[in-house]
Amino acid sequence: MYEFRYHRPGTLEDAEKAFSKGDDPLFLAGGQTTLPVMKQRLASPSDLIDLVRIPELRGISLKQDTLTIGAMTCHEDVARSADVKSALPALAGLAGDIGDPAVRSRGTLGGSIANNDPAADYPAALVALGASVHTPSRVIAAQDFFTGMFETALEEGEMIVKVTFPVPEYAAYAKFPNPASRYATVGVFVARTQDGIRVAVTGAGPCVFRAGEFEKALEGDFSANALDGVSISPDGLNSDLHASAAYRANLIGVMARRAVAKLS
Amino acid sequence: MVALVTPTPRPHEGAPQSAMPAISLSVNGKPVAGEYEARTLLCDLLRGPLALTGTHVGCDTSQCGACVVLIDGDPVKSCAMLAAQAEGCEITTIEGLAGDGKLHPMQEAFRDQHALQCGFCTPGMILTSVALARNNPALGEEDVAKGLEGNLCRCTGYRNIIRAVMAGAKEMAEQGDV
Numbered sequence: 001m002y003e004f005r006y007h008r009p010g011t012l013e014d015a016e017k018a019f020s021k022g023d024d025p026l027f028l029a030g031g032q033t034t035l036p037v038m039k040q041r042l043a044s045p046s047d048l049i050d051l052v053r054i055p056e057l058r059g060i061s062l063k064q065d066t067l068t069i070g071a072m073t074c075h076e077d078v079a080r081s082a083d084v085k086s087a088l089p090a091l092a093g094l095a096g097d098i099g100d101p102a103v104r105s106r107g108t109l110g111g112s113i114a115n116n117d118p119a120a121d122y123p124a125a126l127v128a129l130g131a132s133v134h135t136p137s138r139v140i141a142a143q144d145f146f147t148g149m150f151e152t153a154l155e156e157g158e159m160i161v162k163v164t165f166p167v168p169e170y171a172a173y174a175k176f177p178n179p180a181s182r183y184a185t186v187g188v189f190v191a192r193t194q195d196g197i198r199v200a201v202t203g204a205g206p207c208v209f210r211a212g213e214f215e216k217a218l219e220g221d222f223s224a225n226a227l228d229g230v231s232i233s234p235d236g237l238n239s240d241l242h243a244s245a246a247y248r249a250n251l252i253g254v255m256a257r258r259a260v261a262k263l264s
Numbered sequence: 265m266v267a268l269v270t271p272t273p274r275p276h277e278g279a280p281q282s283a284m285p286a287i288s289l290s291v292n293g294k295p296v297a298g299e300y301e302a303r304t305l306l307c308d309l310l311r312g313p314l315a316l317t318g319t320h321v322g323c324d325t326s327q328c329g330a331c332v333v334l335i336d337g338d339p340v341k342s343c344a345m346l347a348a349q350a351e352g353c354e355i356t357t358i359e360g361l362a363g364d365g366k367l368h369p370m371q372e373a374f375r376d377q378h379a380l381q382c383g384f385c386t387p388g389m390i391l392t393s394v395a396l397a398r399n400n401p402a403l404g405e406e407d408v409a410k411g412l413e414g415n416l417c418r419c420t421g422y423r424n425i426i427r428a429v430m431a432g433a434k435e436m437a438e439q440g441d442v
């Protein structure tokens with residue numbers, strides 16, 4: 001790992017200031033992606049700006065029909081939160097199945113979605129639930145936030161402060177984990193929201209996407225059988241040593257059925 | 265237990281903004297303070313200046329869990345954390361588990377159940393298991409298997425490890441270590 005300057009600002013303003021002064025700065029959450037990448041010298045930031053001491057980025061709260069989770073909340077805290085378990089058990093379950101206990105102690109919601117790994121779990125939840133990503137200056141709908149492989153709508157130096165999730169009528173997540181890392185080979189998040197049924201798929205393509213055909217089928221009949229005969233084309237899906245595109249396309253159907261079956 | 269090095273005095277106070285941030289934390293109940301390069305990993309601080317070599321580095325790529333230590337009670341891979349990120353935290357390494365010349369119940373259980381062969385994975389296994397038992401009073405074998413997903417063992421085949429964690433957790437509960 002190359003040398004860098006380390007900052008631990010206590011306010012959003014100081015974090016922005018530190019970022020603007022650095023030659024090639026990077027925000028640091030739990031470091032679960034950033035540090036391995038720096039050790040491999042695939043990244044060599046001049047400055048690491050640790051967001052751990054900024055109060056606005058912390059905490060979980062439930063008010064009326066909105067669950068709010070601060071960007072620096074680690075996966076284990078989401079998994080164990082009484083508020084998340086009561087309002088959105090599918091999200092608590094998703095967080096509790098990320099990686100392993102040590103990764104969950106450090107990895108954060110903000111770090112996961114800022115990184116937008118194509119195999120990360122959270123993007124599916126955000127898109128299916130119609131969540132909003134809050135930065136110091138604006139609110140971005142999840143649908144517009146995830147723009148491509150490892151790409152998001154965040155501007156240079158823009159921080160994620162928190163994510164708000166409208167509480168759905170019901171929701172479930174099913175993933176086929178990579179047996180080594182537990183990242184999603186394919187993960188499908190199904191939710192009945194105020195805007196109807198939403199089905200979001202992660203792990204399968206370069207970026208999270210909604211499965212419109214599945215949504216239509218489930219809108220008419222919310223049962224696993226309703227998905228019989230509905231399939232997703234493997235065109236454009238990921239193909240790697242873990243799974244071919246055709247296998248992933250098949251897994252989308254299987255995981256969607258499993259998620260729906262959890263609810264019926 | 266290996267003695268900690270004498271804490272080095274901090275020449276300058278103030279915001280840690282340099283390439284040599286001042287770090288102060290507690291390791292196995294003892295205060296540690298010093299200035300270290302920002303890129304110092306927690307495992308390197310523990311194994312180098314603090315000479316606590318019970319924390320093993322197996323893969324250095326977040327895969328194996330040999331380097332797990334407890335930070336404020338939670339398991340963390342010390343190869344994937346900067347020492348500076350542990351500022352103000354309370355760290356427990358394998359050296360800090362036994363007390364008064366007596367092994368911790370989880371250590372005792374690993375010995376009784378023959379849950380180690382070469383022992384390289386054992387510090388991380390035991391610390392992860394201690395946290396698992398404290399967080400989950402009604403631990404079942406499946407919880408143990410899931411809880412140890414991030415800890416690899418190349419020797420034992422895991423059966424004895426699972427048996428040991430079940431036995432160690434039971435003993436911890438009986439001793440009120442929850």
Ligand SMILES: Cc1cc2nc3c(=O)[nH]c(=O)nc-3n(C[C@H](O)[C@H](O)[C@H](O)COP(=O)(O)OP(=O)(O)OC[C@H]3O[C@@H](n4cnc5c(N)ncnc54)[C@H](O)[C@@H]3O)c2cc1C
Nearest residue numbers: 029030031032033034099107108110111120121160182183
């Ligand atoms: C062994 C292993 C297994 C894993 N398994 C899974 C899995 O099963 N499922 C899954 O979804 N993930 C998995 N992960 C990913 C992990 O859970 C983390 O979510 C991910 O590594 C991001 O880590 P972090 O939160 O520590 O962020 P960091 O590594 O600190 O940061 C990641 C990126 O986000 C940026 N960033 C961080 N916070 C903010 C913010 N608030 N605003 C703007 N930018 C920010 C950083 O600048 C950096 O570019 C795994 C990781 C490991 C190492």
Ligand code: FES
Nearest residue numbers: 322323324329343
């Ligand atoms: S050495 Fe840290 S996980 Fe292997």
Ligand code: FES
Nearest residue numbers: 381383417418419
């Ligand atoms: S005992 Fe040898 S690696 Fe586990």
